[in-house]
Amino acid sequence: MFTALGLMLTGMLLGRLLREQTWLPCLPRYISPVIMLMLFCLGVAVGGNTMLMDHLLLMGSKALLLTVGGVTGSLVCVALIRPFFHMHTSAGSASQKKSDGDETRHHREEV
Amino acid sequence: MGGSLLILLCFCSGLVLARLELVPHWLLQDDVVLWLLWLLMLLVGLSIGSDRRLGEILRTLRPGVLLLPLATTIGTFAGSAIAALFLSYTLAECLAVGAGFAYYSLSSVFITQYKGAELGTVALLANILRELITLLATPLLIRLLGPLAPISCGGASTMDTTLPVIARYCGREWVFISIAHAMVLDFSVPFWVMFFCSL
Numbered sequence: 490m491f492t493a494l495g496l497m498l499t500g501m502l503l504g505r506l507l508r509e510q511t512w513l514p515c516l517p518r519y520i521s522p523v524i525m526l527m528l529f530c531l532g533v534a535v536g537g538n539t540m541l542m543d544h545l546l547l548m549g550s551k552a553l554l555l556t557v558g559g560v561t562g563s564l565v566c567v568a569l570i571r572p573f574f575h576m577h578t579s580a581g582s583a584s585q586k587k588s589d590g591d592e593t594r595h596h597r598e599e600v
Numbered sequence: 601m602g603g604s605l606l607i608l609l610c611f612c613s614g615l616v617l618a619r620l621e622l623v624p625h626w627l628l629q630d631d632v633v634l635w636l637l638w639l640l641m642l643l644v645g646l647s648i649g650s651d652r653r654l655g656e657i658l659r660t661l662r663p664g665v666l667l668l669p670l671a672t673t674i675g676t677f678a679g680s681a682i683a684a685l686f687l688s689y690t691l692a693e694c695l696a697v698g699a700g701f702a703y704y705s706l707s708s709v710f711i712t713q714y715k716g717a718e719l720g721t722v723a724l725l726a727n728i729l730r731e732l733i734t735l736l737a738t739p740l741l742i743r744l745l746g747p748l749a750p751i752s753c754g755g756a757s758t759m760d761t762t763l764p765v766i767a768r769y770c771g772r773e774w775v776f777i778s779i780a781h782a783m784v785l786d787f788s789v790p791f792w793v794m795f796f797c798s799l
Contacts, residue, residue, distance in 0.1 A: 493641045493760040494779075500645020508650050517647040520640065520768055525610045527636040528735060530627065532614025535728075537628040542619065544721065552697075552725035554683045559698045559726075560733060562679025563752040566671035567745060574667055574748060 611736065640764040648772055665777050669784035672752045673792075676701065692799035693719055699792035700727040701755030701785045702734070702762075707793050714797035730755060734762045738769045747771070751778045756785040 507513055536542065617623050626632070680698030684691045693715060700707030704727030712720025734741075734754035741749035747770035754762040759782030767775050 493637055496638050497641040497645035497648075497763070500642040500647075501649035502645075504646040504649020504651075506649075508652070513646065513650045516643055516650075520643050520647070520764055523636060523640050523643065524735075524764055524768065525606065527633060527640065528610040529614040530633045530636060531732070531735075532611040532616075533618040533623050533627050534614075534633060536615035536618030537623070545725075548718070548722050549725055551687055551689075552722045552729055554686060555680055555694060555697050555722070555726045556729040556733065558679035558681075558683030559676040560679065560730060560753050562675035562677070562682070563672045563755075564675065564741075564745060564749055566675030566678075567668075567748045567752045570667050570671045571746065571748060574664060 611732070637761060641760065644764050644767050644775070647767070648775055651772055665780050666784065668748060668752060668777065668781045669788075672701065672755060672781065672785060673788070675752070676755070689719065689722075692796045696793050696796035697723045697726050699789060699796055700730075701757075701789055702727050702730040703756040703786065703789045704728050704731070706789055710790065710793045711797060714794070727755075731757045731761055734758075735765055738762075738765050742769055747774045751781050754778075754782070756782050756789055758782040759786060 504513065614623075618628065676698045677695055680694045681691060683698075684694035687694060689697075696711055696715065697707075697719065700711075700723055704724050707727055708720045708724035711723040731754065734750055734757065737753070738750040741753060747766075750762070750766055750770065751758050751774065754766065757763075758766055758778040763775065763778055763782075766778050770778075
């Protein structure tokens with residue numbers, strides 16, 4: 490976990506140092522294909538684990554119920570804090586969206 | 601929605617191909633996913649570091665950001681407690697599973713040690729599922745409840761595994777909130793899991 494975090498911080502530092510390089514803005518385009526590849530590999534890892542697949546129905550249903558419960562509870566709480574949270578982030582987000590909105594929208598449509 | 605379907609298709613094709621034994625053996629190693637994750641983290645870092653508005657994003661962070669991990673914790677426990685009504689496990693056992701917050705490696709080891717292999721396996725599956733739901737449903741969650749939803753859904757994984765997806769779909773301005781959220785939850789996982797296992 491900390492290796493992953495360390496790599497991200499290294500990337501941030503490199504990104505900051507190499508900011509003027511013209512090829513750097515092209516790199517984020519490769520994030521989506523790598524995410525797809527990672528999901529494919531996760532699928533392979535689950536499908537290739539015989540024990541996990543054999544017990545998937547038996548314990549998976551219990552696990553699914555607990556996951557759905559936990560996620561639903563989290564989302565309900567998020568809906569409750571959303572207005573208050575917005576007050577803390579709106580200032581930055583507003584100015585951010587002003588310049589970043591088109592780019593984000595473009596990314597979403599792209600995928 | 602197209603993004604979610606594409607991600608789902610990638611996951612399912614991997615699962616089916618592995619089940620049919622049509623993938624090379626080296627792809628079954630966990631290291632492949634780990635290397636891809638590290639590559640993603642480096643790409644996300646480069647993306648953030650090269651952003652000229654980095655300083656502005658950092659200035660937007662307030663103590664109120666801590667509300668998000670608090671909401672995730674309370675919501676997860678409440679949801680797990682409701683799920684416990686329909687399961688044969690005790691309330692404390694269900695809360696211990698929920699307290700993994702998608703940090704499946706650590707929580708399942710703890711739970712296996714304190715409560716046995718069966719609950720440990722359920723914890724592993726439940727927390728993998730939570731991570732998978734975040735990876736697969738992030739675009740849909742953003743559309744329904746905004747950028748806070750996938751961050752809360754991802755639990756402790758929003759600092760690593762699900763961070764690239766969150767950065768991609770929520771926008772880079774949410775990356776620091778996502779990391780702060782995961783860090784708080786990350787450090788709370790051992791405490792909560794051990795607490796509920798001891799009850």
